Amino acid sequence: MKLETLRLTAEEGMGLLERGEVSAAELHGAYLEAISERDDELHAYLRTVDEADGPSIPIAFKDLISTRGVETTAGSKILAGYVPVYDATVATRCRETGLTLLGKTNMDEFAMGSSTENSAYGPTRNPWDPDRVPGGSSGGSAAAVAAGLAPWALGSDTGGSVKQPASLCGIVGLRPTYGSVSRYGIVAFASSLDQIGPMAKTVRDCALLYRIVAGRDPCDSTTVELPQPVEIPEREDLKGLRVGVPRELNDVEGIEPGVKEQVDRTIERCRELGAEVGETSLPRSVDYGLACYYLIAPSEASSNLARYDGVRYGLRVTGDDGVRAMYDRTRDAGFGDEPKRRIMLGTYALSAGYYEAYYGQAQKVRTVIAQEHAAAFESFDVLVSPTSPTVAFGLGEKTASPLAMYLSDVLTIPSNMAGLPGLSIPCGLSDGLPVGFQLIGPQFSENTLFQVGHALEHAIEFDFVPGRLA
């Protein structure tokens, strides 16, 4: 029989294996076949792994997750040919659970971008409409899951890089609480923000994958033990839940009417499912969040990316004039425009005379954002909004203006600055393209987010298979 991967969830795949209806090797092979059929057009993968190396279902990793013996480039030319000699902790945990690595997915270079067009290896296309972007930076992982090229995948989220592509590709994505998933072996971008997150077709799959990767890792001192074990959601009502609708997150300029309509409809569903819905406010978080992020993230990036100098790994470009010129040339040849912009922006913001006005002030804004969210959670269990102000936009539409691209993350950034978890679930279509619904909770409230997401998913009955592939 030919195994159709388009509709297969991770849970269903595990069921097939348990009942002996299919072997791990056959399942792996079915996904490779789907990849050979559809990925020439989509370019979700940078490379695939031929053989199943475990007894369970396959998984795809964003290409910034170190995989021993499998090239890991972070979407950059400066890491072309780099083959890690150790596994990231999340890779180890997946392996120990029996998951088989299907391949490494495309991404914006060093996770800097919102469309996957900043990949040095060419863009990924959206399975719903190949003339549009899948979002980013985890666009390869999102497109792979949406097009049935992986049952689930791991991405990373710094300013919205799991939530926003999940939204644009019509799948579920979790940005976990900062500190709940190990970053050991992850190519670093902005260390006080980076988190690895699961991406899947259903909320239950997302929770299952989160359960595999979350928890303290002695190799990452920023990780903590989860206060409660991860629960796989079952309830289908929202009785007793208090849902807050932050005015600014739902009325910011640039939210498309079609997006607003689906999100409002979903808020109405929360009421129908028994939740208490009220309005709230995050006055400065939304107004100042983007500026705060674009000072802190580039500052940290300028420091993290200092390691790419042509000495220990990756690209080296030499001249006949010594080691300093080697550094400068290697970095100019190896980095694309976006990392260069952010390295320079961060270097500037951290330089003598500007540090207090830029980086110092941004760190204070970050405190204000955290306080505003904490105040909202005194009255509400979750906060809701669109994940992205728009549905998937056209390839090339925003590449000329970095600032226009940055605005794609205006709704995901504020809660990220506060280290809060956020779940994006598909809530409907606008002009035939998926709309994402963002649920934000207090730190370590993933179980609540999964419950709410699962109940809504059940009520919405969104068909996650892109119409053109069905």
Added chain:
Amino acid sequence: MAITKEEVLHVAKLARLELSDDEIDRFTDQLSAILESVDKVSELDLADVEPTAHPLDVVNVWADDEPRPSLPVDEALANAPEREAGFFKVPPA
């Protein structure tokens, strides 16, 4: 606020980036627009607010001082563009 071409060159030097003339012009315009936008944080009076460096209230984590196996030299050097006698090799300064 706008950033000048000279400042872009200075920052590129600090960041160890050798930029082409075309890149310098492009980045001068783009970085000026971005800086103008992020300068918004200066509107707020936050003199009494403590800065946040880390989103969680974590305490320092200590590890036991026990020797453990680490990467063999050969593996640590496996990705080196150039190596010699167990070292990374670079051009002379």
